[in-house]
Amino acid sequence: MASIYIHIPYCRQACYYCNFHFSTSLQTKSELLDALHLELIHRKNYLSGEKISTIYFGGGTPSLLEVDEIKKIIETIDRNYNLEWDKMEITLEANPDDLKKEKIQDLYSAGINRLSIGVQSFFDTDLKTLHRIHNAEQSHQCIQEAQQSGFDNITIDLIYGVQNQSDDIWMQNLETLKNYNLPHFSAYALTIEPKTAFEKMIRQGKITGTDDDQAARQFLVLQQWANEQNYLAYEISNYCKPGHFSKHNTGYWLGEKYLGAGPSAHSFNTHSRQWNIANNTKYIQSVKNNDPYYEMETLSDISQYNEYVMTSLRTMWGCDISLIRDRFGLAFANEITKSSLRYVSDNLLFKKDHKLLLTLAGKLLADNIISGLFILNDNDL
Ligand SMILES: C[S@@+](CC[C@H](N)C(=O)[O-])C[C@H]1O[C@@H](n2cnc3c(N)ncnc32)[C@H](O)[C@@H]1O
Ligand code: SF4
Structure with missing residues (x-):
């Protein structure tokens, strides 16, 4: 969908x-x-x-x-x-x-x-x-x-x-x-x-x-x-x-594809993300003249992983470590298992089956926890 x-x-x-x-x-x-x-x-x-x-x-x-x-x-x-x-x-x-x-x-x-x-x-x-x-x-x-x-x-x-x-x-x-x-x-x-x-x-x-x-x-x-x-x-x-x-x-x-139209709108097709120019006049001129009106970033595995952690942890469905293993590989799954340990022991995250979820106290610190779980570069793996 x-x-x-x-x-x-x-x-x-x-x-x-x-x-x-x-x-x-x-x-x-x-x-x-x-x-x-x-x-x-x-x-x-x-x-x-x-x-x-x-x-x-x-x-x-x-x-x-x-x-x-x-x-x-x-x-x-x-x-x-x-x-x-x-x-x-x-x-x-x-x-x-x-x-x-x-x-x-x-x-x-x-x-x-x-x-x-x-x-x-x-x-x-x-x-x-x-x-x-x-x-x-x-x-x-x-x-x-x-x-x-x-x-x-x-x-x-x-x-x-x-x-x-x-x-x-x-x-x-x-x-x-x-x-x-x-x-x-x-x-x-x-x-x-x-x-x-x-x-x-x-x-x-x-x-x-x-x-x-x-x-x-x-x-x-x-x-x-x-x-x-x-x-x-x-x-x-x-x-x-x-x-x-x-x-x-x-x-x-859930990481599904979307197309965003209009100035500043973002689009995502699972492997790249693009965002339209955030200026009404430039958007109109560029679309009319068939000039580029968006910028695009091809998403590395690391940025797709970070994106998944960021969005999934904010939901009641949580961040699925099995899905991370299947989609990104064992090194990513091992990394989140390791980096989440301190939040689990501080009662900010809890584990249910193979999923990580924010506790109530964790929801108050969601942004900090999520950035603490991000992978910055290959050296983290
Ligand atoms: C982009 S607005 C568009 C909706 C519509 N124009 C409106 O204002 O009702 C979407 C929602 O984001 C929320 N929002 C936007 N900026 C916010 C901010 N700095 N802090 C908290 N909520 C914000 C507001 O509740 C707003 O209704
Ligand atoms: S400035 Fe516009 S988009 Fe933003 S909250 Fe107010 S009405 Fe909505």
Whole structure:
């Protein structure tokens, strides 16, 4: 199974934390969509005719597009790729302020069957801190109208560890989520990314950074709450009711092929990775003129191994040492068995059959543990 990701690089307003690729000027939108169609046509053999059962519109803000523009992209994909229509998951990331009743219904009719709504918080204080353009009331309306329009596959994004977000407010966010009985949600710890407004304000001493203790406490609250509510913590930031995994993201984590179209989008075909230029004007010109619009890296065994360790350990399926032995060889399997020992004895990792999994304490230190397991070069083997 393979998947297609479409990057829509526009937002109405820049959130203070975000360093995804987007522009707040929509002037290039129609030319960019032309280029996007061309890219999808040029690259129709990238996935070697493999069956596709997920399409994901991400961004930026895909809900800024007109429904007809979205429909046309789906049609171009359908004409050029091998879609498994009976299994198809088509997700659209949406900002609550974009989705009025009629548009939600039109999206549903256009074939979008999964909405990912960027709620972030049900409290206006948090939304102001994050510099979101929408308010809490708009999120409530958006979720309710989506449910009334027939969307049963809805996920929302939440952020914890926000400056001045008390543990009580975080808990109330979770309790609000409970009222909607959603099959899936994502919860991210606020991270201060380079080249964001937050990073600049912190550097200038205008605001404080994030508080690791607060983020850790709120993560533990989240784990316990998710468990009590029968949500599976199937990935560090992703939670679903049994059976309601995001097909698209699960494909990434299981190392399946994907094609990413649009500026900054990444693609992966198991042996190489490529990423499109993260500049709207250059992307449009290069695609039009048939000039190179992406860079490519052929993946060595070591980088494929590191990638597998990084993605698999974050999931509830864990990192499979037998799979490492079969796919990369005994030296790699021996290396992870050895390098994981200290984390197992510190109770940060545990072993179940031939799999390594993060303990709860380990999840709090996931990034450090994962980089501690990376192989840097041949000398490590
Ligand atoms: C790229 S955004 C696109 C979704 C949509 N534009 C929106 O904002 O609702 C995907 C999600 O990543 C999360 N995110 C992005 N940057 C983050 C950061 N620095 N820290 C924590 N979460 C972040 C937000 O929850 C956001 O909804
Ligand atoms: S979080 Fe979403 S809306 Fe905000 S800047 Fe990033 S992509 Fe745009």
